[in-house]
Amino acid sequence: MFKNRPTRILFFVIGILVLAVAVYNIPFVNAKLSPRLDTLRTRVVYFFRPPDEAVFVPEAASQETANLPAPQVLKITATPPAITATLPGPTATATLTPTPLPKSFSISGVKYVDQHNRWNYCGPANITMALNFWDWKGTRDDVAKVVKPGIPDTKLDFIQRGKTDKNVMPYEMVDFVNDNTEFRALQRFGGNMELLKRFISAGLPVLIEKGYYERDYTGKITWMGHYLFVTGYDDTRGGFIVQDAYLIPGKDLLSKYDIFEEGWRGFNYLFMIVYPPNREQEVYRLLSDWGDPKWASQHALEIANEEVKTTTGIDAFFAWFNKGTSHLQLDQNEAAAKAFDQAFKVYATLGKDEKQRPYRMMWYQTWPYFAYFRTGRYQDVIDLANATFKTIDKPTLEESLYWRGMAELALGNTAAAIQDFRASVYYNPNFGPGLSQLNSLGVTP
Numbered sequence: 001m002f003k004n005r006p007t008r009i010l011f012f013v014i015g016i017l018v019l020a021v022a023v024y025n026i027p028f029v030n031a032k033l034s035p036r037l038d039t040l041r042t043r044v045v046y047f048f049r050p051p052d053e054a055v056f057v058p059e060a061a062s063q064e065t066a067n068l069p070a071p072q073v074l075k076i077t078a079t080p081p082a083i084t085a086t087l088p089g090p091t092a093t094a095t096l097t098p099t100p101l102p103k104s105f106s107i108s109g110v111k112y113v114d115q116h117n118r119w120n121y122c123g124p125a126n127i128t129m130a131l132n133f134w135d136w137k138g139t140r141d142d143v144a145k146v147v148k149p150g151i152p153d154t155k156l157d158f159i160q161r162g163k164t165d166k167n168v169m170p171y172e173m174v175d176f177v178n179d180n181t182e183f184r185a186l187q188r189f190g191g192n193m194e195l196l197k198r199f200i201s202a203g204l205p206v207l208i209e210k211g212y213y214e215r216d217y218t219g220k221i222t223w224m225g226h227y228l229f230v231t232g233y234d235d236t237r238g239g240f241i242v243q244d245a246y247l248i249p250g251k252d253l254l255s256k257y258d259i260f261e262e263g264w265r266g267f268n269y270l271f272m273i274v275y276p277p278n279r280e281q282e283v284y285r286l287l288s289d290w291g292d293p294k295w296a297s298q299h300a301l302e303i304a305n306e307e308v309k310t311t312t313g314i315d316a317f318f319a320w321f322n323k324g325t326s327h328l329q330l331d332q333n334e335a336a337a338k339a340f341d342q343a344f345k346v347y348a349t350l351g352k353d354e355k356q357r358p359y360r361m362m363w364y365q366t367w368p369y370f371a372y373f374r375t376g377r378y379q380d381v382i383d384l385a386n387a388t389f390k391t392i393d394k395p396t397l398e399e400s401l402y403w404r405g406m407a408e409l410a411l412g413n414t415a416a417a418i419q420d421f422r423a424s425v426y427y428n429p430n431f432g433p434g435l436s437q438l439n440s441l442g443v444t445p
Helices: 005-024 027-048 122-132 140-147 170-180 193-201 257-265 277-291 293-310 313-329 333-349 367-374 378-389 398-410 414-427 432-440
Strands: 104-106 184-188 206-215 221-234 239-243 253-256 271-275
Touching: 104 193, 122 140, 122 170, 122 206, 122 221, 122 271, 140 170, 170 184, 170 271, 184 277, 193 206, 193 221, 193 257, 193 271, 193 277, 206 257, 239 257, 253 257, 257 313, 271 277, 277 293, 293 313, 313 333, 313 367, 333 367, 367 378, 367 398, 378 398, 398 414, 398 432, 414 432
Parallel strands: none
Antiparallel strands: 104 221, 184 271, 206 221, 206 271, 221 239, 239 253
């Protein structure tokens, strides 16, 4: 049988390939090899299509929308296209009388949770730390089942859950707490270091979202988003005590105030508080004016207005982006769109030094889609989504898929919209906005 030598060689090669596939799919083998192969594939894609070279150029003016079909927008509680996820509660409007804070304070009883041996688990790890502090008995995997459930055909469920989901949004974390636990959570923009210290000294840890820099495999400095669980501060050493789920070791690290604040700027000084219901009055007392989300956004806008005057380079991009975000929270959509235009104009000038452009920005913050969509700039929504997909090895960002679908729907391209909505819920089966749009169109996921 198979006396012909080339035939024997062919079948031998086929046999080796079949065996390799079978071995690769053994769970513990896949767990070890999959990350390496994924990294290799990503590097190959990025070699031929460098992500920081994708630049979005917005149109100069809003499109004429009078003759365009009205977009089918559903009202979805606490998820896009809603702006923020906040739990109704008492609103503090009077400024809290300042009380002297201790020079240092560290909260005890913190249970460190890392994100290691999982894919993009920063969000689940941090919200688990915040909940475990209050004696919630769940794990990071319990959180991930809800906020990043992963594609339906995932084999290694506990390892690869949500592998393609690059980021868990703050509203998803807040919603998880409010909808799935006995505890409460809220988020606000425009925080400052004194406010964080106020909460910490009262025994209430704080979650923040920030950017950080590290050198990638090309040798250039790249920017990424990250969550930190802030559990203390020390003025004598000049920094906050943080739990970093990514670093090894990551427990009780000192984050210097200047570096902390620089990274925090990239996310409009956003912070989240997780707390038991019986401490809600105290939380709002400590929030003071920040208890009103509109006041907080106005305060964030004032910060951004100053920073666009005083910052340069990548920090100027963040400042303009924050300005757009804050205008949007205040329902000032035209002003928001113009601020985002300026942010992307600054973005295009970056990347000439050793720092790459912050090409992951739209993975974490999708506010420009809101602004452009609300001002009828549907083609800008599509162009921005397409540019964003050039920054990632696979088009797996459910938010960008959703917003491109919304713009396509507004422009009358229903078939393309359905395709994008279906893709958004394929990558995140719990993604409410995509599911709702499919339901409104009478189609199945």
